[in-house]
Amino acid sequence: MPAYHSALNEVPDVRQVGNLAVLPIKSKYRGPAPMADPSEADIIDETLDLFRANSLFRNFEIKGPADRLLIILILFVSDCIAKIGAAKTVPNQLEATKLLNTLAVDNFPVPGDATFALNAHYAPPGAGQMLVNYLRGYLTQIRQELASRLVEKLYADGTGKPSKWWMSFQKRRFMNRSLGS
Template sequence: MPAYHSQFNDKTEYRTIGNMVILPIKTKDRGPAPPAPPNEDDIIDEALDLFRANCFFRNFEIKGNADRVLIYLILFISDCLNQLVKNPTRKEASKLLTTRALDSFALPGDPTFPLNALYAAPSDRSDATLLRQYLTQARQELANRLIDRVYVVDNKPSKWWMCFQKRKFMNKSL
């Protein structure tokens, strides 16, 4: 059975940096992402919906530049779930994940970026800055929405999300 791919792979109207596409996001955080229509799913919704199914795959065939964004966001979800291992309260988890989203991180082309074989480096410094801003905005929004999904019922993380924290999508981590 093949992995699930992004529905945004056929969209060509969005800007591409390296080989990652700047997709629209439904967010209130400032950043370069174009606003997404409020009644449609965006790449963050797609990453959260496909995370549990895709995290079982060790191989992932990239069918478009939106798949590269999806891979990055799935790896970030795994990283966030690893931050929640000690079962913090919802408020503590929100602080942890917001801090993690705003931490400095490696971009494609940097020696410490784990997936340099799959990603092209930004062509110049301004593109690298724009990509960093976009990924920071996406990470912030993903952390906010992940908290809402993991802490549904009470002040403890859902075991149905936390059971996936040990899984490594493509045997990689950020």
């Protein structure tokens, strides 16, 4: 059974930085990401929908620039769940929001950096620090929005504890990789 790929690979005229798609998102955070139509699913919705199924796969064939962004976001969700699972006490929703927002804005490597875990699959952003800063700003904004929506999903049942159906994936590594954040 093949892994699930992004439906946004087929969107025409998508801006790319390196070979990573810069897709519009529905966000409440400031940043360089284009705004998406609120009535349609964005890459973050798609990531949350595909995370649990795709995290079972060790191999993932990249079919387009949106798949490259999907990989980064799935690995970030995995790191977020591992961070919540590693806490000494089970965090409530507010504590989890603070924990994951801090993780989202912490300094992290981008494609092209020597410490980026998946450099073999990603092209550097291009010449000039301006593109690197743009990509870092875009990824920071998308990570913040993803962390926010993930907390909403994790604590949706109202018990004050993260969902065991999501937390069961804390030790799983998509493609046996981690972003190392």
